[in-house]
Amino acid sequence: MDKGLTLQDVRISKNGxxxxxLDWHIGPGQVLSVMGxxxxxxxxxxxxxxxTLPPAFAATGRVLLDGRDVTDxxxxxxxxxxxxxxxxxxxHLSVGENLAFGLRPGGSRSQRRAxxxxxxxxxxxxxxxxxDPATLSGGQKARVALMRMLLxxxxxxxxxxxxxxxxxxxxxxxxxxxxxxxxxxxxPVLMVTHDxxxxxxxxxxxxxxx
Amino acid sequence: MPGRLVTRRRLLPVLPxxxxxxxxxxxxxxxYGTVLPAFGHLPAAGLTGPSLEAMRGLFDWxxxxxxxxxxxxxxxxxxxxxxxxVMGLVAGWSGTAAFRALERALSPLxxxxxxxxxxxxxxxxAPSGWVARATSxxxxxxxxxxxxxxxxxxxxxxxxxxLVIKEIPFLLLMTLAALGQTDAxxxxxxxxxxxxxxxxxxxxxxxxxxxxxxxxxxxxxxxxGMSVVDVAVxxxxxxxxxxxxxxxxxxxxxxxxxxxxxxAGALLQLALVIAALAVWRLAEGVVAWAGRRWIATGGRFCxxxxxxxxxxxxSATAAFAIAGGIAVLVVWSFxxxxxxxDAMPDALTLKNWMRHAAGLGDALTQTAVIAISVxxxxxxxxxxxxxxxxxxxxxxxxxxxxxxxxxxxxxxTAFLPGLQTLxxxxxxxxxxxxxMLAHLVFVLPYVYLSLADPFRxxxxxxxxxxxxxxxxxxxxxxxxxxxxxxxxxxxATAIGLSVSVGQYLPTxxxxxxxxxxxxxxxxxxxSGGDRRAIATYGLMQTAAALVPFAxxxxxxxxxxxxxxxxxxx
Numbered sequence: 001m002d003k004g005l006t007l008q009d010v011r012i013s014k015n016g017x018x019x020x021x022l023d024w025h026i027g028p029g030q031v032l033s034v035m036g037x038x039x040x041x042x043x044x045x046x047x048x049x050x051x052t053l054p055p056a057f058a059a060t061g062r063v064l065l066d067g068r069d070v071t072d073x074x075x076x077x078x079x080x081x082x083x084x085x086x087x088x089x090x091x092h093l094s095v096g097e098n099l100a101f102g103l104r105p106g107g108s109r110s111q112r113r114a115x116x117x118x119x120x121x122x123x124x125x126x127x128x129x130x131x132d133p134a135t136l137s138g139g140q141k142a143r144v145a146l147m148r149m150l151l152x153x154x155x156x157x158x159x160x161x162x163x164x165x166x167x168x169x170x171x172x173x174x175x176x177x178x179x180x181x182x183x184x185x186x187x188p189v190l191m192v193t194h195d196x197x198x199x200x201x202x203x204x205x206x207x208x209x210x
Numbered sequence: 211m212p213g214r215l216v217t218r219r220r221l222l223p224v225l226p227x228x229x230x231x232x233x234x235x236x237x238x239x240x241x242y243g244t245v246l247p248a249f250g251h252l253p254a255a256g257l258t259g260p261s262l263e264a265m266r267g268l269f270d271w272x273x274x275x276x277x278x279x280x281x282x283x284x285x286x287x288x289x290x291x292x293x294x295x296v297m298g299l300v301a302g303w304s305g306t307a308a309f310r311a312l313e314r315a316l317s318p319l320x321x322x323x324x325x326x327x328x329x330x331x332x333x334x335x336a337p338s339g340w341v342a343r344a345t346s347x348x349x350x351x352x353x354x355x356x357x358x359x360x361x362x363x364x365x366x367x368x369x370x371x372x373l374v375i376k377e378i379p380f381l382l383l384m385t386l387a388a389l390g391q392t393d394a395x396x397x398x399x400x401x402x403x404x405x406x407x408x409x410x411x412x413x414x415x416x417x418x419x420x421x422x423x424x425x426x427x428x429x430x431x432x433x434x435g436m437s438v439v440d441v442a443v444x445x446x447x448x449x450x451x452x453x454x455x456x457x458x459x460x461x462x463x464x465x466x467x468x469x470x471x472x473x474a475g476a477l478l479q480l481a482l483v484i485a486a487l488a489v490w491r492l493a494e495g496v497v498a499w500a501g502r503r504w505i506a507t508g509g510r511f512c513x514x515x516x517x518x519x520x521x522x523x524x525s526a527t528a529a530f531a532i533a534g535g536i537a538v539l540v541v542w543s544f545x546x547x548x549x550x551x552d553a554m555p556d557a558l559t560l561k562n563w564m565r566h567a568a569g570l571g572d573a574l575t576q577t578a579v580i581a582i583s584v585x586x587x588x589x590x591x592x593x594x595x596x597x598x599x600x601x602x603x604x605x606x607x608x609x610x611x612x613x614x615x616x617x618x619x620x621x622x623t624a625f626l627p628g629l630q631t632l633x634x635x636x637x638x639x640x641x642x643x644x645x646m647l648a649h650l651v652f653v654l655p656y657v658y659l660s661l662a663d664p665f666r667x668x669x670x671x672x673x674x675x676x677x678x679x680x681x682x683x684x685x686x687x688x689x690x691x692x693x694x695x696x697x698x699x700x701x702a703t704a705i706g707l708s709v710s711v712g713q714y715l716p717t718x719x720x721x722x723x724x725x726x727x728x729x730x731x732x733x734x735x736x737s738g739g740d741r742r743a744i745a746t747y748g749l750m751q752t753a754a755a756l757v758p759f760a761x762x763x764x765x766x767x768x769x770x771x772x773x774x775x776x777x778x779x
Contacts (some may be wrong), residue, residue: 055603075677091775092693134774152679
């Protein structure tokens with residue numbers, strides 16, 4: 001079957017008025033950038049892909065992930081990771097517990113702890129497991145959020161303006177990290193952004209809405 | 211997996227319906243149970259209606275005009291005064307240091323039960339109260355208590371005062387919640403830049419928006435003030451008492467004729483409240499019309515300083531009256547011999563507490579069992595409703611809000627007598643379980659109202675992220691949403707507990723006199739005049755309502771001491 005994320009003739013309308021339509025296949029390791037001004041329905045497109053489309057919207061079309069039709073699957077059964085512009089680390093859990101939340105079940109306590117530590121080391125945050133996420137810098141939080149998502153073994157990655165809250169220097173750094181990790185794991189990436197620099201850095205196809 | 215999903219879908223959407231039944235079922239049943247005997251239908255006594263016997267009996271009662279007048283005057287005066295003070299206070303002071311200080315005192319003041327606050331006020335201002343003692347004989351010249359009828363005065367003025375001091379914190383809290391949705395700071399800035407005084411600008415720009423938001427709580431205060439029983443027993447006149455107290459007296463008499471009178475009175479009470487609400491609604495229109503004309507005049511000031519100062523003075527007095535009342539209860543509970551006009555007792559002793567220890571222990575246990583069970587059920591139903599709303603988009607409409615306030619607006623004296631009659635007719639035993647169901651009617655709306663806003667304000671992207679990480683909806687609820695909402699959850703719990711602790715009439719009537727909580731015991735002591743006994747029970751009642759609030763503040767601070775992201779808000 002086709003590896004990658006396929007949006008098959010997706011059309012989203014709000015209260016009957018057409019909003020977004022897209023038909024695209026994103027292969028493993030490829031990035032599709034969806035651009036357009038705010039309010040045009042970029043985030044709505046992502047919520048359709050994650051299965052959290054608000055009730056005011058209606059959508060037709062299918063979402064295929066590695067050939068598997070996930071359009072009607074519950075959000076938590078889709079294996080589609082997402083990063084928002086806010087890190088959304090759970091404030092009641094430590095950094096390590098946040099990562100363990102993402103890590104798929106299975107394995108002994110020590111094995112799981114080792115995986116969490118390895119993930120932290122991979123983004124230069126070794127020893128941060130017991131820290132309170134609120135005490136981390138913006139760049140550190142972004143890296144933890146990325147690793148939490150990758151530990152859940154997603155089959156695709158969605159980026160919802162994921163870099164827009166970071167300042168310029170940090171943004172390029174985090175962006176490169178995210179794209180590099182996605183390529184390493186052969187993940188198809190669907191990114192919505194209003195920043196042309198993000199799209200250029202992604203290096204893939206660009207679709208402009210609105 | 212799909213099978214499990216289907217069951218969940220079946221279970222969760224039932225909860226909103228179940229909540230409505232738990233909240234409104236007893237009200238509707240009680241009203242039905244009131245109407246029948248009010249028109250002479252009481253099969254248990256071998257009476258079959260319809261007849262106007264009971265109504266005739268009620269209107270033949272010589273005390274009726276007085277009782278009805280008292281009910282109307284205390285209710286309307288309480289609401290008007292409390293509302294005016296709160297609006298003046300917010301208009302004149304919101305955003306200042308003095309306001310923040312009052313705000314901090316709000317939760318503890320709000321959680322002091324009505325009965326305890328009423329006893330405290332009585333012990334302060336009675337002829338032999340603390341105020342008289344503190345000013346005698348050097349100022350007043352009294353060496354024994356003057357022969358004045360201050361507490362239980364014929365006009366119900368002390369009772370009104372007792373209600374006002376307790377309703378100010380409630381209306382203030384509701385107003386603060388409403389202010390968040392009214393964009394008040396910017397409206398105030400605009401008004402100020404146009405040259406409007408602080409109070410005038412607020413009244414002209416913000417008040418209309420705020421009032422639209424707090425209308426239902428104001429109606430609650432009005433209905434409550436008209437039909438309250440425990441405060442009326444403690445501070446209200448005796449001969450005749452307000453209608454609500456007379457209804458309860460009739461309910462307590464053994465013969466069936468009195469029971470019929472009680473139900474007829476309950477129906478009249480309901481009619482009175484509805485009429486008063488209608489008049490209030492009309493008055494809102496008149497005020498709005500007058501306000502428009504006043505705005506059109508373009509006046510920039512209307513005694514701003516005087517209004518602000520008066521409102522601050524009166525609300526501070528109310529706060530001190532509650533706090534001072536609690537303080538005088540503390541002194542009385544430890545008092546040995548305390549002659550007039552000494553400001554303090556000759557000796558402090560533990561004797562009072564020891565004498566009442568057994569009784570207090572029993573009442574506390576009973577109070578706690580009821581409050582904890584009822585609050586637990588209310589929390590489960592509320593979280594179920596809100597989660598159903600989140601998962602299935604079953605959103606509460608504006609009409610739904612009315613349903614939520616209905617049990618708080620329909621006077622307790624109107625439907626609880628009927629509910630008791632119905633339970634007796636059905637052969638159901640009065641006792642703990644029915645009392646819990648009756649408490650749930652009043653606990654549920656408050657728990658729901660306090661939890662709904664924070665629950666809905668929670669960033670749902672957290673749920674999206676957690677689901678994207680493979681967490682099922684249940685796991686998201688238990689592992690992410692509820693822990694993050696620990697603080698509002700505990701606040702809602704404390705509110706639920708304190709509402710249950712403070713319930714007098716449901717415990718008395720539905721418990722058939724056999725369920726003794728701290729509140730029923732304390733109010734029962736009112737007629738005896740044993741100040742030391744009243745003080746111990748009143749304090750215990752206050753503690754039962756206050757301690758959960760202290761825990762609700764302390765527990766999150768302790769659990770999240772290493773989580774900066776959860777330490778505020």
